Amino acid sequence: MASATDQLTGSLNFGVIAKATELKNRIWFTLAALIVYRIGTYVPVPGVDAAVMGEMLRQHGGGILGMFDMFTGGALGRMTVLALNIMPYISASIIVQLMTAAIPSWETLKKEGESGRKKLNQYTRYLTLVIALVQAYGIAAGLEGIRGSSGAAVADPGMFFRISSVITLVGGTMFLMWLGEQITARGVGNGISLIIFAGIVANLPSALISTLELGRTGALSTFFIIFFLSAALGTIALVVFVERAQRRLPVQYPKRQVGNRMFGGENTHLPLKLNTAGVIPPIFASSLLLLPATVAGFATDRTSDTWLQTIANMLAHGQPLYMTLYMALIIFFAFFYTAVVFNPTETADNLKKYGGFVPGIRPGQQTADYLDRVLTRLTVLGAAYLCVVCMIPEILISHYGVPFYFGGTSLLIIVTVTMDTVAQVQSHLFAHQYEGLIKKSRLGGRGPRPR
Numbered sequence: 001m002a003s004a005t006d007q008l009t010g011s012l013n014f015g016v017i018a019k020a021t022e023l024k025n026r027i028w029f030t031l032a033a034l035i036v037y038r039i040g041t042y043v044p045v046p047g048v049d050a051a052v053m054g055e056m057l058r059q060h061g062g063g064i065l066g067m068f069d070m071f072t073g074g075a076l077g078r079m080t081v082l083a084l085n086i087m088p089y090i091s092a093s094i095i096v097q098l099m100t101a102a103i104p105s106w107e108t109l110k111k112e113g114e115s116g117r118k119k120l121n122q123y124t125r126y127l128t129l130v131i132a133l134v135q136a137y138g139i140a141a142g143l144e145g146i147r148g149s150s151g152a153a154v155a156d157p158g159m160f161f162r163i164s165s166v167i168t169l170v171g172g173t174m175f176l177m178w179l180g181e182q183i184t185a186r187g188v189g190n191g192i193s194l195i196i197f198a199g200i201v202a203n204l205p206s207a208l209i210s211t212l213e214l215g216r217t218g219a220l221s222t223f224f225i226i227f228f229l230s231a232a233l234g235t236i237a238l239v240v241f242v243e244r245a246q247r248r249l250p251v252q253y254p255k256r257q258v259g260n261r262m263f264g265g266e267n268t269h270l271p272l273k274l275n276t277a278g279v280i281p282p283i284f285a286s287s288l289l290l291l292p293a294t295v296a297g298f299a300t301d302r303t304s305d306t307w308l309q310t311i312a313n314m315l316a317h318g319q320p321l322y323m324t325l326y327m328a329l330i331i332f333f334a335f336f337y338t339a340v341v342f343n344p345t346e347t348a349d350n351l352k353k354y355g356g357f358v359p360g361i362r363p364g365q366q367t368a369d370y371l372d373r374v375l376t377r378l379t380v381l382g383a384a385y386l387c388v389v390c391m392i393p394e395i396l397i398s399h400y401g402v403p404f405y406f407g408g409t410s411l412l413i414i415v416t417v418t419m420d421t422v423a424q425v426q427s428h429l430f431a432h433q434y435e436g437l438i439k440k441s442r443l444g445g446r447g448p449r450p451r
Contacts, residue, residue: 023188023428030187033179034198040082040175041075041199045168047161052148053079067286070410073199079143079153081172084135086195089177092127093192094280096120101340128177129170136169137162188428189421197417200410232411235389239415242385245274247378249371251356270347270358272375275382277337279416282390282409284337285329289322323394327387334383335376344371386412 044050057069057077069076072085100106100120109116143165144157154161176195183191211228214220220228248269314321348368357363361370390408 023425026186026188026428027425030183030189030194033183033187033191034194037082037176037179037195037198038073038202040172041073041080041202042078043081045079045081045083045165047154047156047164048079048143049148049151049153049155050079051150052146052153053077053143055148055150056146056153067409070203071196071199073202075199081168082176083139084132084169084173085199086173086176086180086192088131088135088173089124089128089180089192090196091131092124095127096124097340101343125177129174132170132173133166136166136173139169140165189417189424193413193417193420196413200414231392235392235408235411236415238385239389239412240419242274242382243416243419246271247274247374248272249374250359251351252359253354253356270351272342272371272378273382274378275334275385276342276375276379277334277382277386279409279412280337281330281333281383281386282412284333285326285390286409288329289325323391326394327391330386330390331383334386335379338375338379338382342375344368344375347371 054077068085068087071087072083075082075085096106100110106120106123109119140162144152144154144161146153177192180191180195183189183194187194211220211225215222215225248271251268251270253266253268345365345368348364348371351357351367352363358367358370361367386408389412393408393411
């Protein structure tokens, strides 16, 4: 009996170790891919003086350029081949999601399963290429007009420089898109999210050092730095709590008799996240709000128009108009994107199709109205949570010069990507444990039982 138990334990441990090795290989592949990405953020675009670009970014770093430089992990400030990063792919993905809800044929593709998903992914890749071409040409043309204290940013402007820069920047974006897909397929976590995560986290140490340097020089008090770091930890705890929060609606399935056997009769639940929109509302709100402020800031450097200067001042960080518009855009995009990703009518039809119902609510339109009412209340709370998380760091950034990397959007991305990656690792481990238990039960069930 003891020998059989030892054999069983040994076989179980062997299975767990074999599967754990696969998981470790996935983790190593993910780390290697992220290292390749970080190396690419230091390969410069030919013909561009990175010092001039860095000087310009320091002057206008409080606008949309500073936010994009944060997402690219500093690649935009160094003007490297990955300056566009994965942002064109994210824009294309969001546009395809919006068009899926608006175009009936694309909505049909979404419902077709794996084949439809592959075709939509192909559309996303094509749109990524188009957006990257437009953005790359805009950057190449804009670089030719940038001058710093040490001279022009481009030593030899012209059509050849524009074409070579477009090819380089677009190639970098397409490479990152491929790398993200490889991480998703062969690594752990969502590849695109991990690339953005790596870019933000890579500059967190330098941002923390610059904050501590402000304290050393006396620009910030020690008490404020302690309070700020405590507030950052509290914000992370709030994000974790809310992102894991769910409203679980009970769903029942009636019993069905097939021949002499009874099926169904299950009691389950429909989970609705408190923040269904995720990090999309802050990103969209920041992009739309910082774009006119950045344009106005560039225009005031070339002209002396007082109305442009007034717009730039009113849309500066921490100003009442900026804060009001920022909150309004976050709330709008929270409701808008939630309506795009979750369709109450479709969910109610699927429940009715498979015989499920919410207790006390009639299937069909009444269930759809009930889901819409619950989701609206959850979105109100989710939008309020996003406003709080984004407003508090925004005030600290504007009044005390805290780096962008401690903003609400960056903290949201870091925490949510970390939670998703950890959840995927845990799912791999759980799957390995279940496989080990199945092997154990099969091994223990061999042979006739003694009478």
